[in-house]
Amino acid sequence: MDNTFGINIIPENDEERIAALNRYKILDTPPEGAFDNVARLATQIFKVPISLISLVDAENVYFKANIGMSNTRVTSRGVSLCSLAVLKPEVTVFENAFTEPCLLTNPNVAGQFGLKFYAGAPITTHDGFLIGTLCIIDKSPREFDSHQREILQSLAEIVMDEIELRLSAIEEIEKQQAYIEEAAATYEELLTSNEELELSQQQVSALNEELAATNQEIANANKELLVTNNELTETQERLLLLNTQLADSQELKNIAIEQAKLGIWYIDAVTRQFMPSCRLKEFFGYNTDEVMPYDATVEQIRDDYRNKVVNEVNAAIKQGKTYDLEYPIIQFRTQQLRWVRATGKLNPALNGRDSYFSGTVMDITEQKKDDQRKNDFIGMVSHELKTPLTSLSAYIQMLLGKAQHNKDSFTVGALEKARRQVQKMTTMINGFLNVSRLESGKIHIDRQHFNMKDLVKDAEDEAIATNMTHHIVFKPVEPTFVKADHNKIGHVINNFISNAVKYSPVGSTINVACVTVNGSAQVSVTDQGIGIKPDDMARLFERYYRVENNSTQSISGFGIGLYLCAEIIERHNGSIWVESEWGIGSTFYFSIPLAAN
Numbered sequence: 071m072d073n074t075f076g077i078n079i080i081p082e083n084d085e086e087r088i089a090a091l092n093r094y095k096i097l098d099t100p101p102e103g104a105f106d107n108v109a110r111l112a113t114q115i116f117k118v119p120i121s122l123i124s125l126v127d128a129e130n131v132y133f134k135a136n137i138g139m140s141n142t143r144v145t146s147r148g149v150s151l152c153s154l155a156v157l158k159p160e161v162t163v164f165e166n167a168f169t170e171p172c173l174l175t176n177p178n179v180a181g182q183f184g185l186k187f188y189a190g191a192p193i194t195t196h197d198g199f200l201i202g203t204l205c206i207i208d209k210s211p212r213e214f215d216s217h218q219r220e221i222l223q224s225l226a227e228i229v230m231d232e233i234e235l236r237l238s239a240i241e242e243i244e245k246q247q248a249y250i251e252e253a254a255a256t257y258e259e260l261l262t263s264n265e266e267l268e269l270s271q272q273q274v275s276a277l278n279e280e281l282a283a284t285n286q287e288i289a290n291a292n293k294e295l296l297v298t299n300n301e302l303t304e305t306q307e308r309l310l311l312l313n314t315q316l317a318d319s320q321e322l323k324n325i326a327i328e329q330a331k332l333g334i335w336y337i338d339a340v341t342r343q344f345m346p347s348c349r350l351k352e353f354f355g356y357n358t359d360e361v362m363p364y365d366a367t368v369e370q371i372r373d374d375y376r377n378k379v380v381n382e383v384n385a386a387i388k389q390g391k392t393y394d395l396e397y398p399i400i401q402f403r404t405q406q407l408r409w410v411r412a413t414g415k416l417n418p419a420l421n422g423r424d425s426y427f428s429g430t431v432m433d434i435t436e437q438k439k440d441d442q443r444k445n446d447f448i449g450m451v452s453h454e455l456k457t458p459l460t461s462l463s464a465y466i467q468m469l470l471g472k473a474q475h476n477k478d479s480f481t482v483g484a485l486e487k488a489r490r491q492v493q494k495m496t497t498m499i500n501g502f503l504n505v506s507r508l509e510s511g512k513i514h515i516d517r518q519h520f521n522m523k524d525l526v527k528d529a530e531d532e533a534i535a536t537n538m539t540h541h542i543v544f545k546p547v548e549p550t551f552v553k554a555d556h557n558k559i560g561h562v563i564n565n566f567i568s569n570a571v572k573y574s575p576v577g578s579t580i581n582v583a584c585v586t587v588n589g590s591a592q593v594s595v596t597d598q599g600i601g602i603k604p605d606d607m608a609r610l611f612e613r614y615y616r617v618e619n620n621s622t623q624s625i626s627g628f629g630i631g632l633y634l635c636a637e638i639i640e641r642h643n644g645s646i647w648v649e650s651e652w653g654i655g656s657t658f659y660f661s662i663p664l665a666a667n
């Protein structure tokens with residue numbers, strides 16, 4: 071700030087004074103009618119060209135009203151005479167500026183403006199701060215008496231009242247503004263709350279819908295539960311009924327076991343604990359209150375059957391197979407021989423119960439004795455028949471020789487037929503003799519080392535000599551060595567071939583093959599005959615079993631051929647089986663182990 075007055079123009083309390091001025095929020099604001107009116111009134115009262123309402127700030131002096139000094143709104147504090155007028159509470163008067171030493175360098179006085187007269191009454195706040203002036207200015211010197219000073223002072227007080235009023239109005243407006251802003255904010259908050267409320271309401275209604283759906287689901291689930299409950303009740307009732315039926319059938323089974331005089335036994339598959347019934351103990355010669363150990367029981371099986379029984383039982387336990395065996399046992403203490411038929415099977419674990427092995431044993435000693443008597447009889451009859459048949463065969467042979475010598479073709483033909491019939495009969499009787507020998511354990515396996523190729527060749531020669539009706543094809547055989555009963559294995563092959571001839575139409579083809587499969591010699595005979603139904607296939611190898619139907623009715627036989635074959639193959643540790651299709655044809659197989667090198 072450039073001070074043109076050469077004296078101090080800043081009062082001691084200037085800082086507080088400026089703070090008081092700022093309190094009125096009037097500094098550097100546009101002109102207002104009320105202030106202009108007071109200034110204009112001053113020019114009229116004092117008949118001066120210029121009147122100002124000034125506000126003295128730290129650096130500048132602002133004119134709130136300006137009458138007569140063009141549009142000047144602000145001027146420097148160091149130039150304005152009002153800066154001097156705020157230094158004392160009385161009216162400051164310069165009647166002739168030219169005579170005032172402090173104004174001589176002031177541009178308003180010395181300059182073109184040509185200020186000569188100045189009178190300024192301070193505008194004083196209620197707490198005593200001189201914040202500005204109401205001043206009048208003239209460009210010619212004039213006198214200014216005390217009365218005029220009072221008037222000017224009064225006008226300055228009016229200005230101060232106006233400033234106070236203005237501040238109250240501003241504060242009121244600000245208050246209102248604050249209220250309005252607060253109300254707007256509250257309204258805004260309300261709007262937000264409303265929106266939130268609406269959202270919550272939507273969520274509540276969505277939840278309500280979900281709740282309703284859940285309720286419906288629960289109701290449905292309840293219905294299903296009810297149905298399940300009913301079903302459970304029904305199942306329970308059925309179970310009760312089944313339980314009763316089970317108890318009844320258990321009772322019936324017990325009666326049947328009792329009636330059939332069956333011994334029963336039970337082995338726990340896990341603990342291997344053996345539990346025989348009282349009757350079973352009787353069969354083996356034990357008292358009912360005695361312990362019958364499993365191992366001792368096995369020892370009571372006759373030597374020649376023991377291994378077979380143990381193997382079958384083990385296979386049944388391991389593979390869950392059912393077994394059905396007939397074998398002789400030696401009774402404990404009495405050492406008597408008894409025959410039993412034993413069946414057994416593995417019952418799988420169920421409902422927390424361990425798996426167990428159980429079965430029945432029937433005393434078939436009497437039946438075996440009957441069979442034996444029958445066998446003995448068949449053996450005896452066959453033997454007796456064989457002697458006359460042998461002589462008959464010899465006589466026929468002799469007569470045949472003679473007739474051939476005499477070239478008696480009719481007799482040769484007739485004797486040839488007789489010879490074939492005797493041959494057939496001999497085969498049949500031999501069959502019976504073999505069965506009887508087999509049953510009484512008299513059949514003997516005479517193992518020799520031989521080549522299956524030669525044996526098949528023998529069968530081929532025999533077939534060529536005896537078969538006039540079928541086309542028998544022998545597939546080439548590789549050298550195949552076995553250690554077996556030459557005659558009996560030959561008998562099995564011939565039996566297969568003669569059955570193929572018997573059970574297939576005249577003129578059809580029969581294929582015979584011998585190959586090596588998995589370390590065994592496997593022989594097969596395939597025909598295009600009547601075939602066998604699955605049910606019959608399983609029983610073909612039983613003694614005296616014959617298929618009874620229209621196709622087999624007219625074919626003679628006793629059902630012992632395949633039985634003998636099976637027994638022979640079994641004694642060679644081999645396998646025998648059939649594959650067949652009813653009406654298409656059959657293939658009979660057997661296999662025996664190859665000879666060790």
Ligand code: ADP
Binds near residue numbers: 610633
């Ligand atoms: P059989 O003296 O009755 O021929 P087998 O023991 O040789 O006695 O045969 C038992 C049964 O097997 C026969 O009665 C027959 O029904 C059936 N069978 C055997 N071989 C054949 C075959 N090649 N084709 C059809 N059925 C056969």
